[in-house]
Amino acid sequence: MTTDEGRPDWNDQSLGGRVRVALWLYEQVGEGKRFRKQAMREAIPGVEQIDRRMRDLRPAGWVIRTYRDMASLSPDELFLETIGAHVWEPGKRSTGLRTVSGKLRREVMDRDHHRCVRCGISSGEEYPDEPGSRARLTLGHINAHAYGSNAGLENLVTECARCNETAKQFTPVQFTADHVRDQIRELSKREKTSLLSWMALERRPMSKTEQVWARYRQLPGGERDELQRELARMLGSEGEA
Ligand SMILES: [Zn+2]
Incomplete structure (x- = not known):
């Protein structure tokens, strides 16, 4: 399925979610236009985490504003300010995608x-x-x-x-x-x-107790039980001293 200009169709389920969202925005919304998240969900049903797929377009140069940075938008409205890389084109599929090692x-x-x-x-x-x-x-x-x-x-x-x-x-x-x-x-x-x-x-620094708690949480269950018993004993003997 392709359009006259050779673009794939956003309805094509063999395409990835990010590409389908980009195509839908390009074809159905257009630069400088607002749209509703709900309309996008309905147009592209079955794509998991569609909001995330849309956000994944940002690093490819797409600028999509929300009501938080545009006072004239209502909470369910978004504004397509800039169309970025044409990620539906074969050489541009992975533009802006990054992998964290x-x-x-x-x-x-x-x-x-x-x-x-x-x-x-x-x-x-x-x-x-x-x-x-x-x-x-x-x-x-x-x-x-x-x-x-x-x-x-x-x-x-x-x-x-x-x-x-x-x-x-x-x-x-x-x-x-x-x-x-x-x-x-x-x-x-x-x-x-x-x-x-x-x-x-932009973060909550952790107290010493919280740091220990976080490490403790990483241990296997048996070792956690053991440490819990040890700590109870430690406190018990400190209480007597
Ligand atoms: Zn959280």
């Missing part, structure tokens, strides 16, 4: 103590506000536009899949800024001060 991935995760730098959750831990849902760790970018050759240790952070989605700004957030502002007001001065420093750092 296993070694780099380990380095980033080790540095971040195998915890999400945004919410602090470790791998396999249950979200406190979402019982039954367990965290999966992935890598995120500090600067969403610093892809490609720039993706190095200093640009990458460990994030859980949930924070990663929110951070990429295409998933509607569950809270409003007013809600968060009210919660900030309720914090003590000390708590406000730490929050401000985390904001500046």
